[in-house]
Amino acid sequence: MAPWLATGLIYASALALAAGGITLLYMSTRTFNFAHASMATIGFYVIYTGSVLGGGTPYRYFPLAFLIGGLLGVICYYGLNRPLLKRRAVEITLMMSTLGYDLILLSVIQMYCDYLTFSRRLFPRRVSMSIYDFELLGVSAATIILPLVAIVFLTALHLFLVKTRFGVAMRATIENPVLAGASGINADRVYMLAWVIGGGMAALGGAAMSMAITGTPVLGMNSIPFMFAGAIFGGLHSLYGGILGGFVIGMTEYAGVFYLSQIFGPWVLGYRMGIPLLLMAATLLIFPRGLAGIPWAALVRNLFGKKGGIRV
Amino acid sequence: MKKKLLAFFMFSLIVAAFAGSGCPRRAAPAPGPTEHTVVALLPLTGALTTFGENSSKVAELAAADVNEWLTKNNKNWRMNLVIDDCATDPPTGLRKMTSWHGEGARFFVGPMSSGVAREVLAFAGANSILYASPSSTAPGLAMEGDWLFRFCPSDAIQGPAIARLIQEAGVEHLIFVWRGDTWGDGLQKATADALANTAVQIYPELVRYDPGLEAFTVQAALLNDYVGDLVRKGVSVDKIGIAIIAFEEIAPFFTAANAHPRLRQLAWFGSDGTAFSAALIGDPTASRFAIDTKFASTKARPEALVAQSNYERVAQHVYQELGRVTDSYSFNTYDIVWSFARAIDEVGYDSAKVKEILPRVADEWSRTYGASGHVVLNAAGDRAFADYNILVVNDKLVWENVGYFDSRADLIKWTRPIY
Numbered sequence: 001m002a003p004w005l006a007t008g009l010i011y012a013s014a015l016a017l018a019a020g021g022i023t024l025l026y027m028s029t030r031t032f033n034f035a036h037a038s039m040a041t042i043g044f045y046v047i048y049t050g051s052v053l054g055g056g057t058p059y060r061y062f063p064l065a066f067l068i069g070g071l072l073g074v075i076c077y078y079g080l081n082r083p084l085l086k087r088r089a090v091e092i093t094l095m096m097s098t099l100g101y102d103l104i105l106l107s108v109i110q111m112y113c114d115y116l117t118f119s120r121r122l123f124p125r126r127v128s129m130s131i132y133d134f135e136l137l138g139v140s141a142a143t144i145i146l147p148l149v150a151i152v153f154l155t156a157l158h159l160f161l162v163k164t165r166f167g168v169a170m171r172a173t174i175e176n177p178v179l180a181g182a183s184g185i186n187a188d189r190v191y192m193l194a195w196v197i198g199g200g201m202a203a204l205g206g207a208a209m210s211m212a213i214t215g216t217p218v219l220g221m222n223s224i225p226f227m228f229a230g231a232i233f234g235g236l237h238s239l240y241g242g243i244l245g246g247f248v249i250g251m252t253e254y255a256g257v258f259y260l261s262q263i264f265g266p267w268v269l270g271y272r273m274g275i276p277l278l279l280m281a282a283t284l285l286i287f288p289r290g291l292a293g294i295p296w297a298a299l300v301r302n303l304f305g306k307k308g309g310i311r312v
Numbered sequence: 313m314k315k316k317l318l319a320f321f322m323f324s325l326i327v328a329a330f331a332g333s334g335c336p337r338r339a340a341p342a343p344g345p346t347e348h349t350v351v352a353l354l355p356l357t358g359a360l361t362t363f364g365e366n367s368s369k370v371a372e373l374a375a376a377d378v379n380e381w382l383t384k385n386n387k388n389w390r391m392n393l394v395i396d397d398c399a400t401d402p403p404t405g406l407r408k409m410t411s412w413h414g415e416g417a418r419f420f421v422g423p424m425s426s427g428v429a430r431e432v433l434a435f436a437g438a439n440s441i442l443y444a445s446p447s448s449t450a451p452g453l454a455m456e457g458d459w460l461f462r463f464c465p466s467d468a469i470q471g472p473a474i475a476r477l478i479q480e481a482g483v484e485h486l487i488f489v490w491r492g493d494t495w496g497d498g499l500q501k502a503t504a505d506a507l508a509n510t511a512v513q514i515y516p517e518l519v520r521y522d523p524g525l526e527a528f529t530v531q532a533a534l535l536n537d538y539v540g541d542l543v544r545k546g547v548s549v550d551k552i553g554i555a556i557i558a559f560e561e562i563a564p565f566f567t568a569a570n571a572h573p574r575l576r577q578l579a580w581f582g583s584d585g586t587a588f589s590a591a592l593i594g595d596p597t598a599s600r601f602a603i604d605t606k607f608a609s610t611k612a613r614p615e616a617l618v619a620q621s622n623y624e625r626v627a628q629h630v631y632q633e634l635g636r637v638t639d640s641y642s643f644n645t646y647d648i649v650w651s652f653a654r655a656i657d658e659v660g661y662d663s664a665k666v667k668e669i670l671p672r673v674a675d676e677w678s679r680t681y682g683a684s685g686h687v688v689l690n691a692a693g694d695r696a697f698a699d700y701n702i703l704v705v706n707d708k709l710v711w712e713n714v715g716y717f718d719s720r721a722d723l724i725k726w727t728r729p730i731y
Contacts, residue, residue: 003571004529121635125361126560126591128567214526214564217357222524258530266519266534270492
């Protein structure tokens with residue numbers, strides 16, 4: 001497998017997890033979570049600290065990253081989001097409150113990096129996590145393991161939402177909170193769980209991302225535009241759309257830019273960040289509800305000559 | 313009731329705050345020396361982290377030495393050194409400078425990168441802020457009359473040093489890859505210009521990348537394609553070289569390049585942005601790649617040590633604090649702090665007056681005490697002369713000095729030939 005494709009696959013899987021988390025939190029609590037950035041960075045620092053101080057491969061620490069991300073989500077929910085939701089805060093207020101939380105987390109990250117630098121004599125501000133990786137079937141293990149982690153996690157999430165009582169209650173609350181409340185579903189618990197899963201997905205995404213790009217204290221901050229782009233591209237009203245959107249944006253950033261630079265020359269590389277965003281903008285112009293709003297079945301029918309028409 | 317209580321509490325808090333802040337103003341000024349603020353605006357995060365950390369420790373040492381000297385000589389002022397992070401990011405650097413200027417600061421040590429130095433240039437000029445960079449080398453910033461001093465030489469000298477190194481390696485076809493910022497653009501141009509009348513041919517496709525980039529698989533794949541193109545045209549691999557002008561993103565770049573065996577067979581050339589990179593040494597794959605490709609980086613060579621040089625003290629201090637060998641720019645940081653101190657002591661905390669006398673003060677002070685050697689600044693406020701050390705990563709994963717470029721003679725004097 002070409003190295004750029006392998007990196008693209010890891011990065012896209014990471015972005016799918018992170019973007020899915022953003023969509024989940026938006027659907028459940030109307031909150032664009034800016035703290036996703038630092039939660040992702042903390043996910044990276046969990047696996048970095050584990051690998052350096054605890055030993056073993058970074059994958060051992062992925063569950064811990066998820067748990068810590070979930071804990072940060074709970075803190076955000078009870079400390080900020082819940083009180084604001086109770087006061088019926090508008091979306092912009094909810095969003096800005098998470099930005100404040102993100103800045104606090106960023107400061108904590110910087111303090112932690114200072115501790116690692118000055119007390120542990122480590123070099124935590126620029127880390128290539130790939131050095132802790134190993135080879136599997138002739139490629140870096142991350143190329144195989146991380147897409148698998150993403151698939152397994154997202155399948156488990158799907159089964160949870162579809163097959164368990166709490167999952168069904170969660171979907172019901174997301175779709176119609178008033179009706180769900182009237183049916184005796186505890187919306188508070190549902191929202192709290194959404195923050196656990198959303199925060200966990202951010203941390204998991206950040207941990208996975210650091211296997212493809214350099215880990216820095218601003219890893220999440222630099223990637224947050226793409227996380228949001230993935231969520232919006234996929235469609236903010238569909239969890240699966242958000243996940244798919246993240247994956248497509250991630251792959252475009254690598255595969256798309258690589259192909260374009262081969263055709264038009266290396267100057268295209270300067271527009272690396274613009275190309276996936278351009279794709280997102282173009283798609284939203286045609287399909288305003290994102291990937292999830294595309295009538296795939298009708299598209300396929302039309303493609304094979306059956307009449308039906310496409311409604312956007 | 314609850315709301316009333318809260319309102320009363322808030323009101324009391326505001327009254328207390330105003331009352332508290334008013335008290336000291338009414339009281340007589342406290343006796344003791346005046347504090348003058350000098351801000352060290354350094355890249356503690358971002359692509360120049362190693363250099364920023366080194367220089368922050370050196371700036372602290374210099375400020376402590378300055379204050380000890382001021383105390384010993386019964387001076388009526390003390391230096392208040394503040395260290396802040398510009399994140400190797402131009403907008404962040406400007407925001408921080410604006411903020412500190414609002415607090416009354418007029419003297420800045422740093423920023424270290426030319427990109428940040430350029431970003432703050434207009435603001436500094438408009439507000440009479442004097443700043444001195446230990447490491448900004450972009451030729452485009454060599455301007456007379458501005459408020460920027462640079463205690464390092466311009467890349468107008470480093471470009472020919474890298475060009476000479478490339479010729480010494482026997483390279484006939486060179487591929488350029490560089491970070492697309494003020495510094496990278498300037499040094500790439502200076503190197504390309506120096507190669508213009510030589511036998512070295514520059515590959516027509518130029519790989520200029522976004523300075524914020526953290527993954528380089530696409531760039532590495534393109535370089536591999538270009539090398540493949542040259543090989544198909546009959547060029548021998550040992551005649552192909554790659555000049556990379558980067559900061560500490562060199563480590564992930566080499567990790568990405570390592571996936572292409574052909575790129576491991578070429579000679580790679582770096583610059584002062586990569587020499588002494590702790591990130592490179594700390595990455596086993598990248599450091600192995602650097603050893604295999606004889607990755608040679610240039611770095612301004614400290615001048616001959618002066619009589620009471622602080623060179624060893626500075627080096628030992630950084631080693632004790634951070635457990636690593638410091639870089640040559642950190643010695644410039646020491647001299648900047650001291651030059652500011654001596655100048656402020658002479659004419660007061662007045663940036664316009666200090667600007668006038670700084671070259672003379674730096675020249676006089678560094679003749680005896682300078683950590684980086686004797687500091688002579690030219691008309692543009694940049695260090696006037698420079699030779700460049702050639703640094704490679706050796707098998708013990710240590711940056712080793714294997715020779716130096718003599719700028720006056722335009723040749724490399726090897727202590728351990730590597731080609």
